[in-house]
Structures are given as C-alpha cells and as structure tokens.
Amino acid sequence: MADEDFVVTPWEVRGKVDYEKLVEKFGTQRITSDLLQRWEKHAPLHPMLRRGVFYSHRDFDWALEMYEKGNRFYLYTGRGPSGHTHIGHMMPWMFTRHMQEVFKVKLYFQLTDDEKFVFNDSLTREQVREYAYENALDLIALGFEPHNTKIFLDTEYIHTLYPIAIEVAKRVTFSTAKAVFGFENSNNIGEIFYTSMQAVPAFLGSVREGKNVPCVIPCAIDQDPHFRVARDVAEQAGYYKPAMFYCKMLPSLSGGDKMSSSAPGSAIYTVDTQKEARKKIMNAFTGGCATVQEQREKGANPEVCAVFAYFFNIFEEDGARLAELDQQCRTGKILCGECKGRLAERVLAFLKTHQERREKAKDRLDEYMLRD
C-alpha cells in the first residue's frame, strides 16, 4: 500500500478500491458506450451493464465479433469453495446466467477445491469438497440451463484438467508467477502451481470440441492476475486468448470493499435464516447521519452506503425507482431504518425463493456435474 491506498489480488482485497485506477494498473479495457451499443443488437442492457457494475474487459469486442460471424463463444466462471456462498459471490453468476440466456451459450463452472485447500491452512480436503457441492447448489438455483452448464471440482475432474494444466505450467516461469501474484519464498509449491489449474477452463472448450472455440470469462476484476497468465500462455499453447468481462465487487454490508468470511456480518449467505439475514441488514453500514434530525435536514449519502449498494448492484433493477430512492436519501426524505426495511423485504424474498430452488437443486446435481 506504499503508493496506493488499496490492494486487490485474487486472495486479498484491502483498502478502498479505486476501480478506475485498477483498470490502469491491470491494463484492462473499459466497457465503452460503443461496446454497449453493439451489445444492444443482441439484448437490452442488463442493469449491471447500464450501471457499470460490469465495467471493464479484455477482448470482449473480439469475442462478440466472432460470435456475430457464427463462431459462438462459451462462458467460464467459477468459485473457490472456502465457505458457503454469499450474495456477493453470486453477483457475477447472475450476470453470467443472463449472458447464457442472451447468447445461448455453454458455461463451464470451475470449483477450485485444490486452490482453497493449498491456500488455507485451516481447511481440510473434505471441508473444501463439501463447500464445493454447497456452492454448486447455489449456481444451479440461479436457473442455469442444465444442457448448457457443466460444473466440476478440480480434484474430481483432474483427469481431463491436469494434462492441460501442465501444458500451461510448462510455459509459466517462477519469475512470472512471482511478478503477477507477489509470491515469496514462504509460499508453498501448490500455491505456485495453482494458476495453471485456473487457466485450464479457458481452453477446456477447445480441447473438448477438438477445435479452437472462443471463451468469455465473466468474473470480478480481482481475478485478472490469473487470466493475464492464461492469456500470455494461450497462443503459445495453440489456443485463443480468453476474453474477459469484469465486474466490481459487492461492498461489505458493514462498510469496506469486499465481503469477508472472517466477518460474518459483512455478507448475507445463501444459507442464512430470514432472521439472520434481517439482522445483518438492520445492522448494515449506511451513509446516514448521527441523529434523525440532522438527517432530515442534511440528507444522507448513498455513495458510501452498503444498503444503497445492495439496491444498486442487485436488488432494484428499475432505474427510475433507484433514482427516486437516491433522491429521497440525499434529501432526507427517507431514513436509514426504513430503507433497510425495504432492502430486507427484497433480500428475504429472494432468499426464500433461492433456498427453495437450492433444496430442489440437490436432486439435480447429476444433470450439471461434468464427469466425462
């Protein structure tokens, strides 16, 4: 944090993230109005696009051009199963689901149980495996199409993944891994190797189809270091570079920039009870004032408010209503308690439906798990 006030790596988010600076630092492209216009030929703009939740990319224009020429891409995203799924994890999945629907494309979903095992001293292989299957239920509950969705755990699908992973690993020096991820001598050799595994699904579609197929990876921008490596290796290994489609991270309910398993109040998990979820929302960090009177007079600040962020990113898709809420907040017409109450209503309804779908998903795992 020497010359910047924030750190973003695949394993750590610290400080107040400046997403514009991140684009420069990582060297990604901005999603421009031109690109959005091209998108609109295929579908109306999803709120996450209109609002810049998805805001950066690498070569997505190329993937869209390929698509328009009849060379359909596939999607790849994933999850490191270090715990239960929270709503922040699902934000890019919801958009990925939308992309699957719009473009009628296949999704490979990687559960990196090996990653979470080697990076976490306190997790056993059995624990990450259990979380992986729990996380898979959440993905399925979001309505992904079974015929177009292939979920796998690294350790279970390793027979297909490992030969591709060593093709990647052979082309990545320790120098590169060190520069990209900041590894030190104390990192273990599983951590050092791991990026090879995260690269694999970017090429898996091509390997399985026996010809090069473009790949688009929608995910949070903190994963960019992995995919810089994957993109560097791609052409030498005879594949297309994967295109990237990056979103910001859902802020912590308790303030700060990313939800964290070490602070349970900072995120709403899909396994939370209605009571737990409501309590977290009612305790959320807002942009309100110290007293009701002050807030009625001066208004509050939605820009720093976790509750507003939940509406903005996910829970208020209607642009006019969101603008109205913003206005009411800034002018002190709505107080934080009421606003939290409204969010709780939305979130609890979402959770109720999601948990029902999640329960049904338990019988549908076989339709989704990639075994061959």
Next chain:
Amino acid sequence: MADEDFVVTPWEVRGKVDYEKLVEKFGTQRITSDLLQRWEKHAPLHPMLRRGVFYSHRDFDWALEMYEKGNRFYLYTGRGPSGHTHIGHMMPWMFTRHMQEVFKVKLYFQLTDDEKFVFNDSLTREQVREYAYENALDLIALGFEPHNTKIFLDTEYIHTLYPIAIEVAKRVTFSTAKAVFGFENSNNIGEIFYTSMQAVPAFLGSVREGKNVPCVIPCAIDQDPHFRVARDVAEQAGYYKPAMFYCKMLPSLSGGDKMSSSAPGSAIYTVDTQKEARKKIMNAFTGGCATVQEQREKGANPEVCAVFAYFFNIFEEDGARLAELDQQCRTGKILCGECKGRLAERVLAFLKTHQERREKAKDRLDEYMLRD
C-alpha cells in the same frame, strides 16, 4: 562444481561421482555388514548387495523390523519416460524384482510422464506417453508378478494421485524446493510443483489400504532429493516416512558416470538390435593400454573400465569368475578385445531373451496397469 568435482541431482549427473562423499552430502546411511546379516535371514545376498551396488539407505532397518513383526512393506520405484529404456535404468528394477520375490511384496511403479514433459522443452505429451508404455514393457519383461505389480502413468492415474499431491505440496515451501533442487526464477511452475507428484506413491499404498503401510523405495541415489522432501512431509501428513534403498549408477559405456540419451553410444537400449549393441560394446571405453605389447606387460585397469563395470554390476553374477576376470585383466592375460567379446555374448543373449519377453508383454499390459 566449486568445491567438488561432481554434481548429482535428479536431472543431472556431471563429473566423476564419489559415492562415499554423496552419502555424507545427502546424509544417507551406509548399508552396513550388520544390515546385510539381517537381510541374510530372509535370502542369500544378491550380487548387487555383496558388491555394494546397492550401498546406502534411509531407515531400511526400520522397514525390515516392521516386516519381521508382520507389518509387510510395499515397494515403489519408477521411471521418467524421456526415451527408451537402457540397461542402466533396469539395474535397480532387476534388484527390485529380486526384492519382490524375496519378501513377497507389492510394487507400485510410477511413470512420470508429467515430469518429463515439464522438464523437457523438446518433448510433447504424446511422446512421453508413448515412451512411458515402451518403458512399461521393459519392466514387465523382467518378470514382475502381475498380481503384485501396479504400473501407472502420472497423467492417467491423476485422479487418485492429485489429491495426495496437494497434501504434499501444501507442506513444501518454495524455499525448501529451491534449497533441495537448486531451482531458480527461470524454472517453470510445473517443475517446481513436480516433486509433490513423485512423493505420492510413497503414501499411495497407505491411502489405498486405508491404514499406514511401510514403503521401501529402491532406486539410484540421484533421486534422494525428491525423497528428502517426501520424508519431511510424511509425518505431518499422517504417513510413515518411506524407507530408501539406494544404488550407484551404471557407468557410461563410453566412459564417464551415467549413461545419457544425448550420447547414444554410452548405453545399450532394450530396443537396440544385436548389431547395434555389439558395436557399442566393441567401441566401449576400457582400462586397457595403448598397445597390445604394453598391456601384455603391464596389465590393464578394471577399476576404470566400462566393460568390467558391466560384468561387475550385472553380467557376471558368479563372484569367483569375476575375481578371475579381474586378475586376468590386471596381469595382462586377457586383452580388451576378448573381454568385450565375452561381454557382448552375455549382453546379446540377455537382449534376445528380453526382447522376446518384451514382445509378449505387449499383450499383458492390462494385467499390470493400475486403473482403479
């Protein structure tokens, strides 16, 4: 090579190897006469034991003690399939075969196709895979018992190996790998991870049986760095440390310390024709003099002679006859040409039988390959 005149690593042997110094450098134990006496309770001493071809170990006395208490060990050895098998590769396998017979134990034989792929720029995955199956034929041709011998390629048996490999990898820092193998920043991350894979079969017997089983690894001493790592990790991971049983390396036919694929005349391959093998032997480096007359007068030196080394290590099991040959050589009673002729006779007969068995092995691969 600053303070020593030789280098021995799993990937390089350079200079004149001083095997006694190696024991000190690696910190292994010598095979003592006490240990040999304990061995003799089970079987007469094999020539490779009597002559100190197998000369060093780690904890083999412990494994023997366990065995004598009814806790049978299993054997593990292997091959990096970077090319065809030569007689030097088979030297430890021949002894391993003897151990299987004496102790009636199981052998796991690892073909490290992943290793040879990540460590060799010029080898493709398909090439190492083909060599691996060629090498497997040579193992089978040596007469290993099918019910007690399980052969596997790393990439093909990865489903079982990988979960154990990440247990190892999690416990090995880059510092350790760097210190043990001399890795630099230019090494690729597949090379850095690889030692985790070579450690796995040391624990595989325990994993498959669901209880701790001692493991004995007969191999050339150049592999010790890998097994130092495996032994360091073993107890933390809940397994016994593997016991090691180390041999020297069969010298190059053309002089020097290890046979090398880059100098085809330095080794006799199991796929060589009778003509090729004879030619290599007739061109071998010996301890002879410049002229016949000089040799008749002064005698030759069997200690530096590759032809004598072949007799000593493998092709003259009879101690009295070997001593006689030694005597004849030193006193100039036998000249190098005649001696080479005698060796050629032995080697060509061996090759003929081996190649017939190797041919038959092609139909027997299924009996040996570990798939479950």
